[in-house]
Amino acid sequence: xxxxxxxxxxxxxxxxxxxxxxxxxxxxxxxxxxxxxxxxxxxxxxxxxxxxxxxxxxxxxxxxxxxxxxxxxxxxxxxxxxxxxxxxxxxxxxxxxxxxxxxxxxxxxxxxxxxxxxxxxxxxxxxxxxxxxxxxxxxxxxxxxxxxxxxxxxxxxxxxxxxxxxxxxxxxxxxxxxxxxxxxxxxxxxxxxxxxxxxxxxxxxxxxxxxxxxxxxxxxxxxxxxxxxxxxxxxxxxxxxxxxxxxxxxxxxxxxxxxxxxx
Amino acid sequence: xxxxxxxxxxxxxxxxxxxxxxxxxxxxxxxxxxxxxxxxxxxxxxxxxxxxxxxxxxxxxxxxxxxxxxxxxxxxxxxxxxxxxxxxxxxxxxxxxxxxxxxxxxxxxxxxxxxxxxxxxxxxxxxxxxxxxxxxxxxxxxxxxxxxxxxxxxxxxxxxxxxxxxxxxxxxxxxxxxxxxxxxxxxxxxxxxxxxxxxxxxxxxxxxxxxxxxxxxxxxxxxxxxxxxxxxxxxxxxxxxxxxxxxxxxxxxxxxxxxxxxx
Numbered sequence: 282x283x284x285x286x287x288x289x290x291x292x293x294x295x296x297x298x299x300x301x302x303x304x305x306x307x308x309x310x311x312x313x314x315x316x317x318x319x320x321x322x323x324x325x326x327x328x329x330x331x332x333x334x335x336x337x338x339x340x341x342x343x344x345x346x347x348x349x350x351x352x353x354x355x356x357x358x359x360x361x362x363x364x365x366x367x368x369x370x371x372x373x374x375x376x377x378x379x380x381x382x383x384x385x386x387x388x389x390x391x392x393x394x395x396x397x398x399x400x401x402x403x404x405x406x407x408x409x410x411x412x413x414x415x416x417x418x419x420x421x422x423x424x425x426x427x428x429x430x431x432x433x434x435x436x437x438x439x440x441x442x443x444x445x446x447x448x449x450x451x452x453x454x455x456x457x458x459x460x461x462x463x464x465x466x467x468x469x470x471x472x473x474x475x476x477x478x479x480x481x482x483x484x485x486x487x488x489x490x491x492x493x494x495x496x497x498x499x500x501x502x503x504x505x506x507x508x509x510x511x512x513x514x515x516x517x518x519x520x521x522x523x524x525x526x527x528x529x530x531x532x533x534x535x536x537x538x539x540x541x542x543x544x
Numbered sequence: 545x546x547x548x549x550x551x552x553x554x555x556x557x558x559x560x561x562x563x564x565x566x567x568x569x570x571x572x573x574x575x576x577x578x579x580x581x582x583x584x585x586x587x588x589x590x591x592x593x594x595x596x597x598x599x600x601x602x603x604x605x606x607x608x609x610x611x612x613x614x615x616x617x618x619x620x621x622x623x624x625x626x627x628x629x630x631x632x633x634x635x636x637x638x639x640x641x642x643x644x645x646x647x648x649x650x651x652x653x654x655x656x657x658x659x660x661x662x663x664x665x666x667x668x669x670x671x672x673x674x675x676x677x678x679x680x681x682x683x684x685x686x687x688x689x690x691x692x693x694x695x696x697x698x699x700x701x702x703x704x705x706x707x708x709x710x711x712x713x714x715x716x717x718x719x720x721x722x723x724x725x726x727x728x729x730x731x732x733x734x735x736x737x738x739x740x741x742x743x744x745x746x747x748x749x750x751x752x753x754x755x756x757x758x759x760x761x762x763x764x765x766x767x768x769x770x771x772x773x774x775x776x777x778x779x780x781x782x783x784x785x786x787x788x789x790x791x792x793x794x795x796x797x798x799x800x801x802x803x804x805x806x807x
Contacts, residue, residue, distance in 0.1 A: 405668060409786045409788075409789060412785065412786060412789075413785055413786065413789050415782060416778040416779055416782040416784070416785055417778055417779070417785075418778075418779050439786070441783065442783075478800075480800060513796060514800070515679040515680055515681075515799065516678070516679055516680070516681050519678060519679040521679070522675065522676055522679055522680075522792065523672045523675060523676065523702070523788065523792075525672075525786065525788070526672060526675075526676050526788055526791075526792035527792070529785065529786075529789035529790070529792050529793050530792050530796040533776060533793040533796075536777060536778065537741075537743060537777070
């Protein structure tokens with residue numbers, strides 16, 4: 282274990298920089314804050330570059346550090362922790378985690394139900410969708426350039442550890458997605474009023490489910506590629522549902538179709 | 545139309561105070577910010593106590609003010625608007641709206657599917673649940689003391705106007721809910737692993753669906769009152785879903801059972 286007390290230490294500066302997308306892309310890493318999230322790292326300890334633990338909290342978090350390897354631990358002051366963390370009241374523990382690499386070929390290898398997020402702009406929605414996708418058995422998630430970065434601190438928190446285990450690919454352009462269309466995987470678009478109710482669609486097998494952004498919906502080109510359009514029936518005169526809620530409704534129906542009788 | 549330029553004007557001070565629950569309860573009013581939300585007031589213009597419009601925006605919002613009645617409009621500076629509003633970049637328009645009154649007898653009059661929120665603590669979740677409940681045909685929503693105030697500014701924003709049209713009752717204690725149990729309405733509890741999958745339950749007719757808080761779930765007493773417990777099947781090893789996402793999944797299935805064949 283090493284000790285850092287200065288906020289000017291380069292390791293601290295690099296970690297604090299991860300609040301910005303530019304630095305996350307340069308360092309190919311992101312920050313995970315708080316006890317619950319750091320405990321999830323047990324699933325992938327090899328991806329942790331550093332831990333930062335507030336000295337007074339060392340006793341409390343000793344079990345985590347023992348499991349995960351003390352050699353990458355920096356003991357710090359609460360000032361340093363506050364500099365690194367994005368939350369107003371950090372819990373005295375944070376980790377710098379490497380981003381996984383991967384391209385769209387992964388979709389063709391893993392197959393199953395993949396989500397394509399085409400312009401989700403709210404980081405809370407992005408994180409909640411990742412959490413839901415992991416809970417409801419999606420194979421992974423692809424996001425286009427118009428979407429918020431899933432490694433944004435708010436998105437990471439809302440994903441409740443999902444960002445560590447769900448395969449997440451992007452950002453990609455709509456043109457990049459042509460290889461998936463050409464592979465013969467079924468493309469399913471979501472719209473507010475067009476198409477058939479989601480529960481009338483076949484959501485089994487290899488499938489790409491596209492969710493548009495909160496304000497503008499799906500790109501026209503993507504709509505034109507879809508094999509089917511689905512909607513969520515709702516009361517007349519209501520604009521739409523929250524994007525993460527809409528995603529949960531569709532993924533839960535897919536989980537039911539894929540697993541009912543098996544559970 | 546009147547003009548206000550000072551942040552010390554009592555009308556401004558009262559409106560700015562509405563960020564706090566204490567003042568909302570005292571004034572029996574809450575603040576609605578932004579163009580989209582204020583436009584929703586067309587559904588209930590009688591509930592508006594005042595409008596505040598930034599002078600430079602008057603032209604832009606003239607159509608709203610004409611529809612809604614210019615006599616309750618205050619023209620103000622951007623400083624005054626910023627004092628009143630909760631968002632960092634207000635859109636130059638806000639309204640003070642009276643809270644509706646009502647007690648649990650309303651549930652027995654309206655009937656249908658009512659949600660009971662028993663400890664939802666995140667205002668974004670609260671607002672999203674109100675938005676979803678309105679879209680997916682819930683009759684109304686009741687919240688217990690342990691829940692966040694649905695008139696909290698973040699909750700109001702996330703409800704996307706739903707707070708204006710969905711009947712919302714509370715805060716009530718668990719003991720207050722006994723009258724609903726005794727009325728013979730069916731009580732349906734939600735748990736992570738207990739009970740039957742939500743799609744195997746009958747979600748038609750008069751029904752109270754209880755959602756527990758994000759961290760602690762439902763109160764034990766409420767669990768003991770339930771006629772049935774439902775869960776959302778998901779992958780093993782995953783903690784749970786976001787509360788608003790879980791609510792959307794259950795309400796969408798209820799909407800389907802109640803409307804399929806009719807839509």
